[in-house]
Amino acid sequence: MKIKIALAQINTRLGDLSSNLEHHLSIASEACQNNADLVVFPELSLTGYSLQDLVPQVAIQPSKEEPLFKQLLHASLEIDMVVGFVEEDARHRFHIAAAYISKGEIVHIHRKVHLPTYGIFDEKRFLAAGNTFRAFDTRFGRIGLLICEDFWHVSSPYLLWQDGADIFLLQSASPGRGVTDENIGSADWVETVNRSYAGLFTAFFAHSNRVGFEDGLYFWGGATLFDPDGKLVAMGPYDQESITYAEMDLSQLRRTRTRLPLLRDERPEIVLHELGRILKHD
């Protein structure tokens, strides 16, 4: 099966749900016209990133009746989507979340597990952490979602890999930092890691990162898709809004894993056993 993916590196209006929703719907319709099967938006794409005390104001309890999701779900009849938002749980905890929606249904919601609270980041002050990594089935195969800091921890994609994910969809709102080299320091790091993960897990790794500014923070875009050989399939431009289209040829999974059976030879039971021993000693 071949899937055409659209990586939507958009700018957002901070705290303005209705304008961001409109932007999503217009991008989704454009991607649809270009025959894409799936469009991936960046982290917190419906709200903007630096929310601080705006968190409770923009939080959503997603359902088929919720007005904003109703419109997204309607659009998902035409094209599958991954959107970023603040999810409020039944007991009023607020999470950074990514939803995979398809054919009018919310297929899966991932709550960001690793909330960076250091340097320029202050997420734990305002938000609750998720505590699961679960792969899920879609019409294109088994997928795993990760949000930004989640994939700075190697255990996150590892768990999804062991849970059956062959396609990894990563969202970011990554602020640029480091201007001494050829490329933005944080962009370099993210690209290197995505490429390494694709090769190490012999899987597809798609990354959608936003663009624009929030106060002094600058988001660099540069969406990427790496294939199971760790090869770059497509890359979006830095700094500007853009939809990057790329084809995922899922039969590549078989070819790569025949040549390089890392998944077959992985020994998760040793990881489990040794972690059990290590954690017990603590």
Next chain:
Amino acid sequence: MIDLTINCGLVRNILVRFIHSEITRTGYQRAVINLSGGIDSAVSCALASEALGPENVLAIRLPYKTSSPDSLEHAQLLIDQLGIQSITIPISDMVEPLIGRFPEMTKTRKGNIMARVRMIIAYDQSEEFHGLVVGTGNKTEILLGYTTLFGDSACALNPIGDLYKTQVRQLARDLHIPQVIIEKPPSADLWQGQTDESELGFTYEKVDQLLYLLVDQRYQIFECIQEGFEEEFIKAVANRVQRYQFKRSLPPIAKISSRTIGADFLYFRDWGT
């Protein structure tokens, strides 16, 4: 080797887009900048001109009677080169009546008055020109507190505040700022013969390297000594950074209520845009 080299193309691209974004998202299209004839304001002007178009940038020249004629001339060189708009408003008539009341007034007081009068004019022109005030303070002077609070430090946005002085020089070359502006000794030009480096007691070259280790690389004092800096110099600089934190902070508000501005009422400035 402590290397403060920046990728000028990368930095220029970010700062130009930063100026454009932070000005246009507030509904403005234009910028006003106090242009002293020195390198920092020249770089801010060049970046703003690239971001908004030269017709949308107003450079303000604000000479005092003791200001070096070179300052005016160098500012004009840049105005002509960029094709930006300009206005010249001598400040002596505004500053003198206040200074005249206090015959014993120190140079520091006089310098602060000049810096604050220049701020008043920038904000007045901001209203008239319908543009935001773009700042010109570099990271070195902000960290060292080598600036007049509510004077030259006042602005709506500051594109060069995360660049050390020696990095501003690199960017100035990339922006083709006139050589004479890049090469002259940095000076606030508040009184005749004043230069930054004689007043501070060290060179920008040296202090930028130390600040880079202390601030950017989070070195401890003993590690800076291992890198070859004198302990006395390190401590003097570290103390200065600490002493002038107040110039980098909004005034503290006494917390009384359940929700206090700045403490637990937290929003980005770009809220809603």
